[in-house]
Amino acid sequence: MPKGEGKIEIVVEEVGPKRKMSIKEKVDTVYPWMEDTVRRTFTVKTILKRFPILQWLPKYSSEDAIGDLVAGITVGLTVVPQSLAYANIAGLPPQYGLYGSFLGAFMYIFFGTCKDVPMGPTAIISLLTYQSLHTVNIDPAMLPVYGTLLCLLCGIIQLFMGLAGLGIIIDFVSGPVSSGFTSAVALLILTSQLSYILGINGGGSTFPEMIYTLFSNRKSIQLTDTALGIVCIIILLLMRLLADVKIGNVEDDQKNSNSQRIFNKIIWLIGTSRNAILVGICGVIGYHVNEQNHFKLMGYIPPGMPTFEIPSFSTKNGTIGFLDMVQDMGSGILVLPLVGILEDISICKAFANGKPIEANQELIAVGLCNIGNSICHSFPGSGSLSRSAVNNSSGVRTPFGGLYTAVLVILGLLFFTPYFEYIPKASLAAVIIAAVVFMVEVRVVKPIYRSKKSDLIPGVATFIACLILRLEIGIIIGIGLNLVSILYHAARPKISIEINKTRAGIEYLLITPDRCLIFPSVDYVRNLVTKHSIKKGIPVVIDCSHIYGADFTAAKVIEILTQDFSKRGQALVFYNLKPSIAAIFEGVQPKNFFTCYDKQKLDEIIRNTNQNGSNV
């Protein structure tokens, strides 16, 4: 390890025992501690952290305003068709998607830390909502009531997790598990939307069930819907490419002529608002061919804003109480908040540009938004991965863009619902398919294979389990596999064993464990050390350079180990043992416990031992 002067230790290890405090001193420290806690809760820093708007609003410029306006409107044009479609994925009437797309988006302005997050319904959460709500116990007529309660509970859990600092939980979802999960969700959504493209009845919540339903209904395929759907998908994929088309100087738009620049902007705008344009055109077509029943259309959507009220905690005039409702929705209640924040955080990471991510504040923000959304009868939402790309490429500068999105959704609810009913279902399905098809992360397999093959196991397991079981079980299996692997490595450290010689030519066994000595590994280490020590019968040196942690169980085993060596008259020296770890071992007062911190001293100890034929 290279060392020099001017050293500033930021993490300092505590060495030696602390002074004991008298009772009076202890009491005297309580009041300052309370004062301090109160003060810390209300410091400027904490308030700025909890209300990130206070950090960017004072510096808000006219450039920011323009960027946010353009992005907010573009996202708004995307969210309207998407939210209608996502409500469909969640198995709820379309208006519930719109209900969940304004208040949360507005609230995120105050609490959100990431400018690119468009709060609202998302494909993944909608599918999880579907799986949580569509169980045998839930009356289909009551789905919206359940959905709203799920949204509230999801928000409360996220808020609580954020306040309790449990953002760390998100770190336990590894890249491969996350990719496997997202890919499976995308494939499931894609399959579920196929029924609308084909104009047949779909159904089922797992991949085999969905495929089976599609296959058994294959005879009622509507060719008009199918044709429209396929054309829409192709147009959307082509228009997606359009957003990147540029004429003139491709590298630097500033060098282009005014007309070139305006042309580029228009092309980009058309490409980016492709969903709204396509759905609009299809709506017009739907309106005109309505009489002939060519396409399956959205149907009546109740106009106007939702009523604002606290979600009801019972259904069917109170015969099904709160606990029954919770039980009916099952484990989804716990997995949904986690997956929601996971999607949100992955947006933050994608656009962070090296800045740290505030997972706990995001939990608080998304939690509050969901609580807010539940008041307008929404089902759960989060930051939408597909719209975040639109938001970012539209040049969003602050979370303020959410305001324009919210306004657009409210306008839609107030004035445009009569027009929405003519939208063909196949065109909405095309919007979703064109959005989720890029979420199937096939491209991630190769780098994982090149980097660490065994990481494919949790990824593929999650993918398959999510397809054939419920989504929440799939992701729990993936996370579980990852945790088992961490725990296994904690229990079975790598130990390198070498025979070294001192300068005087005396052989000794050098044993180097690669990590902490804690309860799951210490018996294994002891067995290995004992086995090799007895076989060789020469002095043993345990190199503790990598041992950064230990516990009482380890200390007890070290005590037995030193006893065993002492009984055999074999030397055992702990080389380079950190003082903090030595203190833990010395807590059990082991006999014949020898440590040593430099090579010369080590040579000396081994020489002495060899001459005496017994432990020093």
Next chain:
Amino acid sequence: MPKGEGKIEIVVEEVGPKRKMSIKEKVDTVYPWMEDTVRRTFTVKTILKRFPILQWLPKYSSEDAIGDLVAGITVGLTVVPQSLAYANIAGLPPQYGLYGSFLGAFMYIFFGTCKDVPMGPTAIISLLTYQSLHTVNIDPAMLPVYGTLLCLLCGIIQLFMGLAGLGIIIDFVSGPVSSGFTSAVALLILTSQLSYILGINGGGSTFPEMIYTLFSNRKSIQLTDTALGIVCIIILLLMRLLADVKIGNVEDDQKNSNSQRIFNKIIWLIGTSRNAILVGICGVIGYHVNEQNHFKLMGYIPPGMPTFEIPSFSTKNGTIGFLDMVQDMGSGILVLPLVGILEDISICKAFANGKPIEANQELIAVGLCNIGNSICHSFPGSGSLSRSAVNNSSGVRTPFGGLYTAVLVILGLLFFTPYFEYIPKASLAAVIIAAVVFMVEVRVVKPIYRSKKSDLIPGVATFIACLILRLEIGIIIGIGLNLVSILYHAARPKISIEINKTRAGIEYLLITPDRCLIFPSVDYVRNLVTKHSIKKGIPVVIDCSHIYGADFTAAKVIEILTQDFSKRGQALVFYNLKPSIAAIFEGVQPKNFFTCYDKQKLDEIIRNTNQNGSNV
């Protein structure tokens, strides 16, 4: 790290890419691999491992025979009264204790690895059995049927775990959790036996329930039972001291005269077989005062051997099927095998004398013994902690001692059951109390406090949870706390940050993470590195000496990190990165990824960077 010549690397890291095999080569390796697998399964080594009797029987000497005879008979004299009492703890008729004390003890001779393990009913397992069986759903009349099935399932799970090499699970029970659990069990058993000492009705399965029952029945205390119980406890504790009393030369018995030696032997024998002697005397008293109804006696015990039959998988003429029975017994089915092997392994550890412990073979052995026991209507058992001390101090030499124990129990069943019915319940309770009172491990608190205070948390939590909740929930809470702490440390490594200078006087930031870079920690590490790097704006060196593992998620984050540094024009060098880890990082093909393995090179890289003002 001290290095010398004559180095033998036993754990070698794989460096560089492996040569790819052609399809033919792959096929060619399959047959040898299959042959090899078959050969390995039936090697002498494997057979010796699976039948440890083959290791010691060929070397069996007359000395071994004498040691085993004395120990086997002594343990037998202990197991008879204990097993009657433990059946009582399990809430089953007394004969079931005896049914579980011979076949398993006999089978352990063939499969067991530890000479000191006396296979049979144990206090801990009996209490767990009680909690598993005494639920609302189980008809009290059917308890023995359930107990036998529990024994079979417990054995099958243990056998399976052993064959699958899952002995590693035991390593995840830390010392403090194990102590907290054992202490709680001892306290619970002690409290449950108090009712027999007081001659009143006890009940309840948690500590508060038991105390409440005792308290509410306080008016019906039988003074005769109480007096007998207290006297028995005092006598047993005094006789326990007797085993260590010696006259003449205390240090070396060989130097004593013949009469002294015989006296010492007799005293020791009386002390060691105190349980049998006391219960025998009390039985005689009970027989003589039977008519006056002074004491609560054992009552009728059916004489003779149990029938040998496969446990029934349904009760009540098949109306309650196998799955119903399993559901009735609940999670105890999974916790019981684990706790059983835990008790067994702790005996092995206590008497191992530095020899490695074969956890998997012990699982197989105890599993087979439980399967065997289930055929004679027994409830689950394991190696008994209290009898192992008797076994060891009686000079047992091999597991063969179990034979004499088994013979003694069979003799008891065949000829002595009519006498057992006169044993006062209070005297059996005294036997148990005198055995478990030393299992309350108060003495362990001080060394834990001295060694690592935070280790008290899982220990105390387990203790309290076991007392007020069900035992299995208590131990799961303790293990859970331990695992969360391991995972937390995996997610939040310690990172030391220093400012160093090269020999040319250029400052750089040296960042040293203390352990593996894997998915739960890598975002945290990245945030920290980014924060400090931006703050200082000088070249950054990450010292990877302690990084022994990495994964794909880490590789992806390292890729982003190098990109961020490259964008900022700040130098980032990975110092002393193991080649195996570098290969993982290089799998995602990061740009500007620089590693360096010696200090001079490092100085050079930093100097170049500083002159160019950009990354090398």
